[in-house]
Amino acid sequence: MLIYPFKYLKESVQVSINPSSRGEAIINQFSVADNHRYAELKSETQKQEFLWSRAALNAAEADLKNIKYQGKKPTIENAHISLSHCKEGVAAAFSEQLEVGIDIETKRENLVRIAQKFTTEDEIARFDSEPHTTLQFIWGIKESLFKLYGYGSVDFKTHLEITSFEWDPNIKQGWGIAWISQTCKERTQPIQCLVQTAMVGEHYLCMATHRIPTIPFESARTVLREWTPNDAPLLYELNMNPQVVRYTGDAGFTSTQCALNLIRNYPNYQRDGYGRWMVIDKSTGNPIGWCGLKNNQWGTDLDFRFLKAEWGKGIATECAEATIEKAKSLKLSSLIGRALSENIGSWKVLEKVGMHRYKSVGFEEFAEEFNIAEKDLDSWKGLMLHIYKLELT
Ligand SMILES: CC(C)(COP(=O)(O)OP(=O)(O)OC[C@H]1O[C@@H](n2cnc3c(N)ncnc32)[C@H](O)[C@@H]1OP(=O)(O)O)[C@@H](O)C(=O)NCCC(=O)NCCS
Numbered sequence: 001m002l003i004y005p006f007k008y009l010k011e012s013v014q015v016s017i018n019p020s021s022r023g024e025a026i027i028n029q030f031s032v033a034d035n036h037r038y039a040e041l042k043s044e045t046q047k048q049e050f051l052w053s054r055a056a057l058n059a060a061e062a063d064l065k066n067i068k069y070q071g072k073k074p075t076i077e078n079a080h081i082s083l084s085h086c087k088e089g090v091a092a093a094f095s096e097q098l099e100v101g102i103d104i105e106t107k108r109e110n111l112v113r114i115a116q117k118f119t120t121e122d123e124i125a126r127f128d129s130e131p132h133t134t135l136q137f138i139w140g141i142k143e144s145l146f147k148l149y150g151y152g153s154v155d156f157k158t159h160l161e162i163t164s165f166e167w168d169p170n171i172k173q174g175w176g177i178a179w180i181s182q183t184c185k186e187r188t189q190p191i192q193c194l195v196q197t198a199m200v201g202e203h204y205l206c207m208a209t210h211r212i213p214t215i216p217f218e219s220a221r222t223v224l225r226e227w228t229p230n231d232a233p234l235l236y237e238l239n240m241n242p243q244v245v246r247y248t249g250d251a252g253f254t255s256t257q258c259a260l261n262l263i264r265n266y267p268n269y270q271r272d273g274y275g276r277w278m279v280i281d282k283s284t285g286n287p288i289g290w291c292g293l294k295n296n297q298w299g300t301d302l303d304f305r306f307l308k309a310e311w312g313k314g315i316a317t318e319c320a321e322a323t324i325e326k327a328k329s330l331k332l333s334s335l336i337g338r339a340l341s342e343n344i345g346s347w348k349v350l351e352k353v354g355m356h357r358y359k360s361v362g363f364e365e366f367a368e369e370f371n372i373a374e375k376d377l378d379s380w381k382g383l384m385l386h387i388y389k390l391e392l393t
Contacts, residue, residue, distance in 0.1 A: 015102070080099050104203050104206075119157060174196070177267050219319050332392055360387070
């Protein structure tokens, strides 16, 4: 039985670790290219390793008959595969949607000695696993990022950065966000990746995945696209206006650097395939706010936030409509909207786009689950939270 070892992306990536079959039987399923490659292998150890890796790929539901080679790298057309070996271990990942890199390691005693070559104090400080495990995972994550990148010439310390990481000691799994800043002619922009780690017996397993960004989509007057680091000043400006954040609960940012950190560590696109999108005014090309979706514990929520100068022009309504169409194309089954009773503009937008108010709860009931900034606690007393729903299927 295959057990998916990570927290996220179970639906999009198949992973197999140490399949019980290491056998010769898999040779029957080899592609022409793999037959050639296998015949070229000299040592018995190499042959065993090759067979076991193909058994792992097969267990990860990759069709071995489709394997070809790009240089020395096995590939499958219209899909992504990654393989990793270590002493007594093999791991394979296969995905039709996401680029993927996988790494499996046993304990490496030399990591402390070479740590400064592949990581930094700042990066280590983002991990709260015990010190050796931290170094193993940083190394493994960077190996998996390097494999995902796929075009050589990457410096682990300067081109690969893990910008956030969370570790759950109970299930021995972790996840975070990393950036590959190295570029080349095949990859002209830095890319953001979701990285995941797990302890599987004695093995340290790491996986990096990258999802191609959502293609920008339009409303009549705007374009909606993913946030980029260049959007930090706009996010800062939005959240620094007390009128804009009057009913949102956010504490605001202390600097544009904080807004930039939020963007760089924003996991939603890579993790869920959607998130809040930046709204660009078509007539000027300038960003004017954001609108979009968020995968919350209470469902997928629709929300929006615009610069004060843009209010009252029907922009939020048309962006919410475009977002609902997007949600349908993503095959989401329903959306939730939530707005405070005094935030009339917000709940009017939800009603205009066809959402149905099914509940209103008092401030005290939602205060705990909302992350409400100190400044809002008193001023929201006595308000109701209107909760809306829209079925999409
Ligand atoms: C809420 C917000 C997105 C509304 O954006 P907008 O672009 O002004 O909304 P629209 O122009 O599409 O207006 C939708 C409707 O609400 C009405 N409306 C907007 N602001 C209103 C207000 N302050 N009071 C009463 N009605 C208001 C509009 O008149 C319009 O109704 P109509 O078509 O019947 O005339 C915007 O005010 C905002 O960014 N606020 C700050 C962030 C925020 O609170 N986000 C929501 C968190 S739940």
